[in-house]
Amino acid sequence: MYFRKLYTLVFLRNDTHILLGLKKRGFGVDKWNGFGGKVEINETIIDAAIRELKEESCVVVKKCNLKNIGHLEFTFEGDPTMMDVRVYSASIFEGAPTETDEMSPKWFAYTEIPFQDMWPDDIIWFPFMLKGSC
Numbered sequence: 001m002y003f004r005k006l007y008t009l010v011f012l013r014n015d016t017h018i019l020l021g022l023k024k025r026g027f028g029v030d031k032w033n034g035f036g037g038k039v040e041i042n043e044t045i046i047d048a049a050i051r052e053l054k055e056e057s058c059v060v061v062k063k064c065n066l067k068n069i070g071h072l073e074f075t076f077e078g079d080p081t082m083m084d085v086r087v088y089s090a091s092i093f094e095g096a097p098t099e100t101d102e103m104s105p106k107w108f109a110y111t112e113i114p115f116q117d118m119w120p121d122d123i124i125w126f127p128f129m130l131k132g133s134c
């Protein structure tokens with residue numbers, strides 16, 4: 001039996017490139033990933049996605065430009081908490097991705113995703129996301 005905790009994960013992308021951030025501290029440090037984090041109490045999931053993206057990359061995205069593309073559930077051995085992660089993508093946004101205390105952003109070509117420096121599950125589901133089948 002797991003306790004669910006809601007998280008967001010946002011990917012900015014165009015037809016050829018995706019923006020990833022190198023996590024500089026805390027959970028997932030030194031891994032490339034999308035931008036996201038915990039949904040706070042009294043906050044909608046989409047508001048959390050917008051807030052975390054801005055906090056971690058300085059990019060602003062409007063609700064109408066966020067597309068819900070997936071739902072991932074992660075569990076970790078010996079931990080009773082399930083990470084219930086709502087995944088979004090956006091291709092229209094304002095501002096230039098900028099390094100913050102938490103993340104260092106970089107655009108990657110779809111053919112050059114650094115899977116060796118990412119969560120081990122990413123290589124399984126990224127290909128579905130990149131070819132637009134989710």
Ligand SMILES: Nc1[nH]c(=O)nc2c1ncn2[C@H]1C[C@H](O)[C@@H](COP(=O)(O)OP(=O)(O)OP(=O)(O)O)O1
Nearest residue numbers: 007008009026027035036037038074085119121122
């Ligand atoms: N196995 C996995 N594969 C993946 O691609 N993303 C994962 C993952 N496990 C967790 N994530 C994502 C979900 C979420 O966007 C992020 C974890 O969020 P954080 O712990 O950084 O949350 P917060 O930014 O709220 O944390 P604080 O540092 O406490 O503020 O990592």
